[in-house]
Amino acid sequence: MVDPAPEHPYPDGHRPDEAPAPHALLEPVLGLLGSWYGRGEGGYPTLTGDFGYAQELTFSHDGRPFLRYEARAWLLDADDAPLRPSARECGWWRLQPDGRVEALITQPTGIAEIMVGRATGNTIDLSTHEVALAPTAKKVNATRRRYTLTDDDTLTFHHDLEAVGQPMQHHLSARLRRRG
Numbered sequence: 001m002v003d004p005a006p007e008h009p010y011p012d013g014h015r016p017d018e019a020p021a022p023h024a025l026l027e028p029v030l031g032l033l034g035s036w037y038g039r040g041e042g043g044y045p046t047l048t049g050d051f052g053y054a055q056e057l058t059f060s061h062d063g064r065p066f067l068r069y070e071a072r073a074w075l076l077d078a079d080d081a082p083l084r085p086s087a088r089e090c091g092w093w094r095l096q097p098d099g100r101v102e103a104l105i106t107q108p109t110g111i112a113e114i115m116v117g118r119a120t121g122n123t124i125d126l127s128t129h130e131v132a133l134a135p136t137a138k139k140v141n142a143t144r145r146r147y148t149l150t151d152d153d154t155l156t157f158h159h160d161l162e163a164v165g166q167p168m169q170h171h172l173s174a175r176l177r178r179r180g
């Protein structure tokens with residue numbers, strides 16, 4: 001008989017030095033594995049003002065040449081107290097030879113992004129390949145994301161956005177610290 005609630009036999013790894021052994025193609029992004037937390041600032045010309053937010057990111061893998069990616073953000077008030085939940089997204093970063101990355105990222109706001117780019121040195125730079133929008137989603141044409149490991153425990157994030165009739169420009173930037 002099959003156990004109704006078995007342990008998953010292939011749990012994700014969150015550190016390069018724990019099982020499962022990371023696939024060789026993950027080498028350029030091993031520094032991202034694990035969870036990150038920090039604070040950021042955002043804005044856009046169509047919004048009434050800039051905003052502060054907190055964000056957590058998690059990258060894991062199951063031994064194959066892709067990362068599982070998840071991010072959650074919440075807005076902060078002027079005293080850094082939580083105001084309300086904000087953007088969420090999850091996806092898959094497929095590593096190719098030579099550090100090329102293909103990322104598939106979906107958001108509950110009805111936006112699905114396919115991004116392409118590279119992991120070079122300590123930076124992963126991703127730009128839109130295609131965006132698919134649900135019928136009621138805001139009109140997003142393109143985005144660019146840069147993730148930079150400034151040291152083993154610090155990750156900076158910059159997000160540019162071309163949307164709702166505006167040219168590509170800054171929407172978010174954050175500085176995250178490794179958790180745990």
Ligand code: HEM
Binds near residue numbers: 046087111140163172
């Ligand atoms: C840390 C992640 C993010 C945060 C904290 C954030 C925050 C915000 C906030 C506060 C707004 C104003 C509307 C509202 O109050 O909800 C907004 C608008 C918007 N955001 Fe973001 N956002 C994030 C990620 C993204 C991403 C990944 C995209 C696109 C792929 C995006 C696209 C947009 C668009 C299109 C608008 C609407 C602008 C308008 O209609 O004027 N955001 N965002």
